[in-house]
Amino acid sequence: MSRPTTVAAALAPQPAAPGVPHTLTEDAVAIFTGVLLISVGIVFFTSAGLLTGGTAGLAFLLHYATDIGFGKIFFVLNLPFYWLAWRKMGRAFTLKTFAAVLLLSVLAELQSHFLQLAQLQPLYAAVAGGLITGTGFLVLFRHRCSLGGVGIAALYLQDRYGWRAGKVQMAVDCCIVLLALFTVEPLRVVWSIAGAVALNLVLAMNHRPGRYMAV
Template sequence: MPEAPLPPPAPPAEAAPPPSAPLYPMGSLRHGHYEDVQALFAGTLFVAMALMLFGQAGLLIGSTAGIAFLLHYVTDISFGKLFFAINLPFYWFAWTRMGREFTVKTFLSVALLSVLTELFPHVMHVDYLNPLFAAVLGGLLLGTGCLFLARHKSSLGGATIVSLYLQQRYGVRAGKVQMAIDCTVVLLALVIVPIERVAYSVLAVVVMSGFLWISHRPGRYVGH
């Protein structure tokens, strides 16, 4: 009995692209100027809203913003002026470690946030605000605003510059570093702020840093 003919060999499969090959052309991933403007404005607006909630509820936040809040409570100097002044020394670190573009965008973001925090009390006021709600919502607004800025090569100065540098240079999660610094600053406020406010402030820091920890991972976002 004659043997059945063998089936023809299958055509060779196409070679898969190397793992390092980009999925999209890099030219299409670069943010345009209008996208940067939108992100910087939206990010600082979200952060300004969060700081307004914290101010209404008597809460604190970490980094240079937290230091500015503490000095504001003690001296009655406006938060916007203090925040802008405290961030001045960090621009040298940003310029030498993160580059000119990052430094200029950070300076503009800090300046805009200082203006918005001065403006908000004249256009918005909350008659009643539960501190727990303020901590959670404010933490999410802070995390979202900082994420917008980080993805467009900007920050709000201070410890944020350091945390983004450590993530970029050594792969350390920015959320981890930010949480450690912010919790330290908030806990130092125990000497002048009631413990209940400090507890709610720590919750806000955990919400914000946890959001960044999950959402801002090294290598996940490919825009630049």
Template structure:
């Protein structure tokens, strides 16, 4: 049995456009569900989405506009270092997630959710969503682009890189949220990024 799976070790996987489409769509759906759980509980998240939320709370600006502006420098990095295919797929992924997040209250509502369970489940769902994106050479912008770039160029694990940045962003949330909500938010970020660190490894799965 072990020999039958040996060919999976460090072999490139070439995805068709249809495979990329289903992977990106699945990733967007899972991420939207995870974000909806965190938002329902009043928790924050890391990455550019978390930074956009913090800036929006602090300034009163529209969160969509802030999210777009925060991502602009990272799109420049994506085009210059990761290529147009990666950038286009990432742009489509961000657009899908934005649309799903806007429509979510009309189609997916939550009742009572235990904060501990919600933080863990939200983190895992977003982790699965990001993993689907990464394995189809896409991301959800911002920190995801930087994490993939550093993993490809320097060998730094994307999950650990994103965790460090996420914790720094969540540290800023003390200005806009209660300590208990921040503690649960940190738990969700740790679960999310440890999941990525364990499961997103280029020596196990190389997508093209």
């Protein structure tokens, strides 16, 4: 069985390999495509009262606790991470990440006008939402873009203090799950974990060095 791919590991610089660089138009279309898919996954999660890990998980928790829109909270939570992204990943990555975060924040607020789900079984929402969201992340990663947040911080701590990025992100996700028990019923937390597994399976099976040669 292949080793699971975390978001932090997927963002880490890969060994140089020959490939055809993406054009600006290709990057723009990919960012829109990836973010749109992720925003649909978020609709699945929110409609079933579920959450995910990382910065998005924190945004879900605050959304459920305060009833403030997910998009607004997600945008604000990401603000402190852009400085780290600039230092760690460079200008192009940071600008693309900022554009992706901004677009997701807007789409998350507007998505209810385009997509409304009256009834959604939680386990189906978790698995389908995880797969859709994972596919969106895969598109972003292959164009050297992300949704910022905890993955960037994990890579920074790895470089600065030697802490393994995957372990840092796993610790943060575990804390989010524990906090979720105070705001989300336990069974929905279990379904949320199933969604996280589905998301990471998409990355583990499709985001490997050498599998995709464009840059």
